[in-house]
Amino acid sequence: MGARLEALRALQNVELQIVDIRRQLQAKERLIAAQGGKLQGGEGALGAEREQLNRAQREFDALDVEIKARSGHIVKLREHLNSVKTNKEYATVLQQLNNEKADLSKLESRALELMTRVEEARASLGAHETALGGERRRLEELRGQLEAARNAYSKRLAELTAERERAAAGLDPATLVHFQRLSDRYDGEALAEVSRPSPRRDEYICNGCHMSLTAEIANALAVRDDVISCRSCGRILYLGKK
Numbered sequence: 001m002g003a004r005l006e007a008l009r010a011l012q013n014v015e016l017q018i019v020d021i022r023r024q025l026q027a028k029e030r031l032i033a034a035q036g037g038k039l040q041g042g043e044g045a046l047g048a049e050r051e052q053l054n055r056a057q058r059e060f061d062a063l064d065v066e067i068k069a070r071s072g073h074i075v076k077l078r079e080h081l082n083s084v085k086t087n088k089e090y091a092t093v094l095q096q097l098n099n100e101k102a103d104l105s106k107l108e109s110r111a112l113e114l115m116t117r118v119e120e121a122r123a124s125l126g127a128h129e130t131a132l133g134g135e136r137r138r139l140e141e142l143r144g145q146l147e148a149a150r151n152a153y154s155k156r157l158a159e160l161t162a163e164r165e166r167a168a169a170g171l172d173p174a175t176l177v178h179f180q181r182l183s184d185r186y187d188g189e190a191l192a193e194v195s196r197p198s199p200r201r202d203e204y205i206c207n208g209c210h211m212s213l214t215a216e217i218a219n220a221l222a223v224r225d226d227v228i229s230c231r232s233c234g235r236i237l238y239l240g241k242k
Contacts, residue, residue, distance in 0.1 A: 060114040
């Protein structure tokens with residue numbers, strides 16, 4: 001293998017390590033994004049739940065005011081009942097009293113239902129707030145892990161960047177552009193080894209895409225230090241050491 005392909009292989013080795021580190025960091029970033037989305041959704045649901053509780057509480061408060069007013073009116077009707085002079089007036093006041101008591105009973109039943117709903121909503125809201133607090137802590141943990149990973153990898157990335165520059169120093173700009181395009185496309189795997197499945201047959205394949213190659217390509221790689229690409233996947237081909 002010639003110097004150019006050796007340099008490309010060295011460059012790929014460095015590139016794969018850089019890609020691996022970036023992939024790990026990106027995985028942590030995706031976890032943070034997912035957790036942030038989960039937290040945002042939870043906060044939205046919590047806000048809606050809190051608004052429902054507030055509406056129920058306002059309805060209960062208004063109902064409580066009406067119950068107190070009706071109860072006061074019933075007290076006055078009872079007092080008035082004791083002071084009426086005629087049977088007709090007594091019957092009228094008694095009817096009003098009974099109607100008020102019936103209405104009050106309905107209001108009290110409704111108030112009891114609302115009180116139960118408010119208490120249940122408060123308990124549910126508290127549980128959800130506690131759970132959401134756990135999700136917030138989880139997000140902070142993930143952010144801390146990402147920051148720790150960045151700090152841990154920063155020195156290694158600097159070293160790899162320097163290695164990459166040294167490996168690329170002997171390559172011409174066109175080859176570097178070609179390599180980088182393939183590296184971006186295949187996550188660092190810009191090169192592919194040419195293999196011969198059977199030593200008895202003059203057949204070759206690209207180990208990148210596993211498509212067949214001509215014997216002419218293998219022969220050219222054996223005698224020349226040229227950049228030859230697989231016609232199927234486009235990767236730069238090289239012959240492994242025998």
